[in-house]
């Protein structure tokens with residue numbers, strides 16, 4: 001499959017990918033586009049010209065209308081965009097709807113309904129258990145039985161590039177709690193999936209129905225204040241330590257773009273309850289990269305996640321909780337077995353005791369004001385070009401005085 005649009009090698013945005021996002025040009029209303037090479041293809045414009053069905057899905061400031069339309073719309077739309085970008089006879093009509101990505105602004109791609117964060121990397125859960133609960137077993141007894149998660153704050157999910165203001169709060173002191181800016185600002189590199197088609201209250205969504213509900217995947221940085229977290233989290237879980245900002249990447253990679261990335265997930269022992277069984281191999285061979293101030297510090301492997309996305313979805317709805325269009329479910333921090341595969345600074349620096357030495361001569365334990373974190377990811381595709389996830393970036397700003 002070859003497109004007539006020039007796609008630089010390694011761009012990650014070949015015609016096998018076609019991730020959806022929301023963009024605008026200066027002074028114009030945001031609308032839906034897909035990334036192709038170094039361009040954005042304006043789907044609202046194509047629909048206006050009669051080249052794509054239903055303009056209402058695309059002349060919108062979020063993907064939610066299109067996401068709610070379901071697979072019977074997603075699939076023909078994707079096929080049609082592939083045709084328009086590969087059949088040279090469409091070039092003259094389609095080319096005016098291509099905009100250089102450097103000329104447009106990318107926005108939050110979807111309106112977040114509910115936000116869930118799981119805890120599905122065995123390596124991450126083990127590392128955090130050792131740091132936060134020394135002396136006990138690192139994994140609590142429920143961890144191998146169900147995908148542990150918590151409900152986060154949908155309203156503070158922000159698009160890549162949004163400034164991250166250092167949060168203030170309480171942390172443990174010698175005798176009295178201390179109040180002030182967090183001294184342990186951290187990241188968590190994650191992959192999230194986005195719900196397109198809702199489910200009814202009272203109904204569960206089995207693992208086999210994943211593709212009927214899930215529109216695609218994004219990168220997530222679950223910014224975390226570790227000192228606030230350690231003091232507040234028992235017994236109900238993280239509250240203010242993770243609700244000040246959660247960044248997502250601007251491009252939503254369709255489920256169908258990841259066909260070549262499926263791998264068998266790690267063996268699950270003990271065998272999970274029937275509602276968590278999944279016949280398809282839903283491990284995804286996505287490799288994340290974390291850059292701190294331009295230096296690569298880790299490459300977490302998503303393929304090793306213990307609980308898979310369909311298991312997370314089945315678990316989140318087994319009690320009859322309804323899905324809504326725009327629900328975001330994040331995987332939990334992605335960490336691999338090697339030191340250079342850990343997905344958070346608390347793990348990379350062993351809770352601040354082993355500083356990272358960056359190639360520019362600086363050292364870091366947790367984030368300092370002015371630091372910039374960028375997370376990217378790629379997955380194998382059926383063609384030559386890998387599937388790129390774009391990036392999720394954030395720069396840390398000081399707490400207000």
Ligand SMILES: O=C(O)/C=C/C(=O)CC(=O)CC(=O)O
Nearest residue numbers: 118119120128129188332333
């Ligand atoms: O083990 C704990 O108490 C806390 C764990 C986390 O902070 C991780 C969390 O947000 C879930 C995840 O990203 O894996």
Ligand SMILES: [Ca+2]
Nearest residue numbers: 117188222333
């Ligand atoms: Ca997290």
Ligand SMILES: [Mg+2]
Nearest residue numbers: 101102104105
């Ligand atoms: Mg730009």
